[in-house]
Amino acid sequence: MVTDGRFLPRERLDDLVAVLRTDGRQVIGPVLEDGAIRMAEIESASDLPIGWSTSSIPGAVRLQRGTPAEARAERAFDHAVSWSGIKPWTYPAKVEAITSERDPDGSLRVRVEAATGPPLAVIGARACDLAALAVHDRVLQGGPAIDPDYAARRADLLIVAVECAVAASTCFCTTMGTGPEVTSGADLVLDELDEGFVVRADSIAGEQIVETLALAPAAPAQVRRARDQVAATRRSMSKAVQPAGPAFEPEGLRDRLLANLDHPRWAEIAERCLACANCTMVCPTCFCSGLQVSSDLDGRTSSAARQWDSCFTAGFAQVAGGSFRPRHQDRYRQWLSHKFATWWDQFGSSGCGGCGRCIAWCPVGIDVREELSVIAAPVAEPSGAQPVAVPPPPRHDGPDRIGLAYVTCLVAEVRPETADTTTLRIATDDPLLLGTRPGQFVMVAVPAFAIPPISISRINPDSLELTIRAAGPATSFLTRLSPGAELALRGPLGRPWPLEDAVGRDVVIVAGGIGLAPLRGLIDALLAERERYGAIRLYVGARTPADRLYVEELDALAARDDLLVRVTVDRAGPEWLGRVGIVTQLFRSVTGTGENVTAFVCGPERMMSAVVEVLSDLKVAPERLWLTLERHMQCGVGLCGHCQLGSRFVCRDGPVFSVAELGADLHREGL
Amino acid sequence: MSDDPVAPARPGGPADPWHLDTTVLDELSPTVRATLESIARRAEYGPGELVMRDAAPTPFLGILEAGRVGLRLHVPERGPQTIVTIERGELLGWSAVVPPYRATSEAVALEPTRILVLDAEPLRELMVRDRDVAAELLPMGLACVSQRLVISWQQLLDLFARGSPQPW
Numbered sequence A: 001m002v003t004d005g006r007f008l009p010r011e012r013l014d015d016l017v018a019v020l021r022t023d024g025r026q027v028i029g030p031v032l033e034d035g036a037i038r039m040a041e042i043e044s045a046s047d048l049p050i051g052w053s054t055s056s057i058p059g060a061v062r063l064q065r066g067t068p069a070e071a072r073a074e075r076a077f078d079h080a081v082s083w084s085g086i087k088p089w090t091y092p093a094k095v096e097a098i099t100s101e102r103d104p105d106g107s108l109r110v111r112v113e114a115a116t117g118p119p120l121a122v123i124g125a126r127a128c129d130l131a132a133l134a135v136h137d138r139v140l141q142g143g144p145a146i147d148p149d150y151a152a153r154r155a156d157l158l159i160v161a162v163e164c165a166v167a168a169s170t171c172f173c174t175t176m177g178t179g180p181e182v183t184s185g186a187d188l189v190l191d192e193l194d195e196g197f198v199v200r201a202d203s204i205a206g207e208q209i210v211e212t213l214a215l216a217p218a219a220p221a222q223v224r225r226a227r228d229q230v231a232a233t234r235r236s237m238s239k240a241v242q243p244a245g246p247a248f249e250p251e252g253l254r255d256r257l258l259a260n261l262d263h264p265r266w267a268e269i270a271e272r273c274l275a276c277a278n279c280t281m282v283c284p285t286c287f288c289s290g291l292q293v294s295s296d297l298d299g300r301t302s303s304a305a306r307q308w309d310s311c312f313t314a315g316f317a318q319v320a321g322g323s324f325r326p327r328h329q330d331r332y333r334q335w336l337s338h339k340f341a342t343w344w345d346q347f348g349s350s351g352c353g354g355c356g357r358c359i360a361w362c363p364v365g366i367d368v369r370e371e372l373s374v375i376a377a378p379v380a381e382p383s384g385a386q387p388v389a390v391p392p393p394p395r396h397d398g399p400d401r402i403g404l405a406y407v408t409c410l411v412a413e414v415r416p417e418t419a420d421t422t423t424l425r426i427a428t429d430d431p432l433l434l435g436t437r438p439g440q441f442v443m444v445a446v447p448a449f450a451i452p453p454i455s456i457s458r459i460n461p462d463s464l465e466l467t468i469r470a471a472g473p474a475t476s477f478l479t480r481l482s483p484g485a486e487l488a489l490r491g492p493l494g495r496p497w498p499l500e501d502a503v504g505r506d507v508v509i510v511a512g513g514i515g516l517a518p519l520r521g522l523i524d525a526l527l528a529e530r531e532r533y534g535a536i537r538l539y540v541g542a543r544t545p546a547d548r549l550y551v552e553e554l555d556a557l558a559a560r561d562d563l564l565v566r567v568t569v570d571r572a573g574p575e576w577l578g579r580v581g582i583v584t585q586l587f588r589s590v591t592g593t594g595e596n597v598t599a600f601v602c603g604p605e606r607m608m609s610a611v612v613e614v615l616s617d618l619k620v621a622p623e624r625l626w627l628t629l630e631r632h633m634q635c636g637v638g639l640c641g642h643c644q645l646g647s648r649f650v651c652r653d654g655p656v657f658s659v660a661e662l663g664a665d666l667h668r669e670g671l
Numbered sequence B: 001m002s003d004d005p006v007a008p009a010r011p012g013g014p015a016d017p018w019h020l021d022t023t024v025l026d027e028l029s030p031t032v033r034a035t036l037e038s039i040a041r042r043a044e045y046g047p048g049e050l051v052m053r054d055a056a057p058t059p060f061l062g063i064l065e066a067g068r069v070g071l072r073l074h075v076p077e078r079g080p081q082t083i084v085t086i087e088r089g090e091l092l093g094w095s096a097v098v099p100p101y102r103a104t105s106e107a108v109a110l111e112p113t114r115i116l117v118l119d120a121e122p123l124r125e126l127m128v129r130d131r132d133v134a135a136e137l138l139p140m141g142l143a144c145v146s147q148r149l150v151i152s153w154q155q156l157l158d159l160f161a162r163g164s165p166q167p168w
Helices: A010-020 A127-141 A148-155 A204-213 A220-240 A253-258 A265-270 A278-282 A329-349 A367-375 A473-479 A514-529 A551-559 A584-588 A604-616 A660-665 B030-039 B120-127 B130-155
Strands: A003-009 A026-031 A034-042 A052-057 A060-065 A095-104 A107-114 A120-125 A158-162 A187-193 A196-199 A289-295 A301-308 A405-415 A421-429 A443-444 A453-459 A463-469 A486-493 A506-512 A536-544 A564-569 A599-600 A626-627 A656-657 B039-046 B048-050 B060-066 B069-077 B079-087 B106-109 B111-119
Touching: A003 A010, A010 A120, A010 A196, A010 A204, A034 A052, A034 A060, A052 A656, A052 B060, A060 A453, A095 A289, A107 A405, A107 B039, A120 A127, A127 A148, A127 A158, A127 A329, A187 A204, A187 A220, A187 A265, A196 A204, A196 A220, A196 A367, A220 B079, A253 A367, A253 A473, A265 A329, A265 A367, A289 A506, A301 A514, A329 A367, A367 A660, A405 A453, A443 A463, A453 A514, A463 A473, A463 A514, A473 B120, A506 A514, A506 A604, A514 A536, A514 B130, A551 A564, A551 B069, A564 A584, A564 A660, A584 A604, A584 B130, A604 B130, A626 A660, A656 B030, B030 B120, B069 B111, B079 B106, B079 B130, B111 B120
Parallel strands: A026 A120, A120 A158, A158 A187, A506 A536, A506 A599, A536 A564, A599 A626
Antiparallel strands: A003 A196, A026 A034, A052 A060, A095 A107, A095 A301, A187 A196, A289 A301, A405 A421, A405 A486, A421 A463, A443 A453, A443 A486, A453 A463, A626 A656, B039 B111, B048 B106, B060 B111, B069 B079, B069 B106
């Protein structure tokens, strides 16, 4: 604490706003709007909701106006949290994130954008708002990737916080340990009394404001009343916040929640939940975003806007084969278990600040406190599941920082593989890209299209190869490019295949469909140092003979005497004399043990599950059974939140995982 | 490497210990195996030669000793479609011991193929007479049916097919 106990008379509140507005700073504070209180730009203290308070219950928020005769009638911050918090200002609902332009000579430039507006000051932030901001700091600029727009807005943010003099029935900051006292994150802290404000500065910038305003010390009685007031708020919450039923106990919540991922309550909530996404929109810590691409008519210029997305939407976990979370209960479980459990693994804290907005603004009044008290009760509950310590997933040694820049590259060669799949050879001299390791991927940007993640199928001394299946508009466009076309790559991204795990051991590689693409670079690397490995066996499945990738290469591999190659197709006409059946059939004649095997598998998830069962039966150790997973990725660097699988970001922590690392999550439906 | 399962995994190395040269017969007790071999005969088929006709009485229960057989179904306007292939060591013609004793698909040799044949009627008579043979053979046939069922389910899922439109 830098300066304690100054007094700002009520009539000088406008002076404070004026000081905040110096240097062109945009000041954000609570205002009345559309029958609610939200944080918006203010020009003077008169814009604040003077005399207004709010009351909240699950599913309802009401504005209330005191009578002029009441002593509190002139208060400006006598309400509980605003519906919006400050997230719309530090992490706006929609910002330009990536722009693509073709110069008149046709050359392509792809730029990652950051905020360039005036610096911000916030007045009226609450303890829970600051807790949420600290969460966003960890998520969006804690690395390894940093959101440049957030970092720019956050860099010069000035915060005048207010300690809550009232709490709504939906508030539970005391339970989450985030309020109502403001303990960190603010430059100035105000306690509003009827006659004015007790002010304390918590930073150098805050102290400068106090000096500029030349505030006199507060009277000891005023300081005492301010402390008593926030203490009374705390007491009112301890009486009021718990809904009926078992207590909501945050201690050990992560482990209890993860031990109850199959609790029947998830399905019961889904009967009430509308999947409207309101909770995620008002949540001050929800950070999931998507890219919305818009383009001019000739396709020369386009921009991708980063905009809020929600794990409740049907398309959030969509990939080519369908959605990983098709049911409401899957999406509600993802939201709640992320917020209160897996967030700890990802960012070292809870994802909830206890503001209660998700409760108040839920149209059907679902109360997370009640749901958590049932699903993750402190004692054995109806499911009979015992609270068990669920260890966080192992982390790989990825880079400390992941760059977001796009590098423009040239298509050097186009090689059709099947009717819908093409391999592009991309020439580049970028040392980072040429340092790609097998199993990694890139985000591929071209103007006017969404930016897909594409696995790198071969690493050459002067180029990378991308094998792309036309599964949507962007990938269809990419498969139709001609030599000489330009595209931009972000990468290499993700965790590579752990080649070192196979040294001195037999290697089994299993590929299904387009899953052969990320394994191709692995095969190259194994054969480049063939003497380091034992027997290498490659098993490949495809839908039909015409859907096989790299046919000539596979024939050449099959002709080698130091590699076993077996190919099967799911269905075939009479002209096909090779094997027909599913990939796991290729292991029917295996009677040896897999104890000395390291296995690498890529294909549709159901196929991989079946292969894992077969290889596990053959005693391939789960620590040496490696899969690469497909999830919906919009950024590729762990910022957009789309590709989460339990506590993992598939793009950043994977896409390569061992079966031991995935544990029960590998087979869990709807995760 | 040659696709022969007994080919060495490394040049000059031992036989690939991963894919060993076994057949379903190895799962039988010596007595039952000897009994079956006493009524068995060998048949050879050239590439494209019909081994069994769809829906016709199943002529035999066979164990492939070499080659590859495709099980096919005819689809109007698409012609014969191979559903699964059978290789060395695997059973062909499980319907020879399961009522109504009719083949559930056409079987065609895809390459030179040699089969250890147990003719259907003598085999069924043997199974009635010798319960040890029946007790060992029927689970084997059931395992084969189960395996084909799982394959069919997986094919039905069409795992490699496109699902809903991809966002990119």
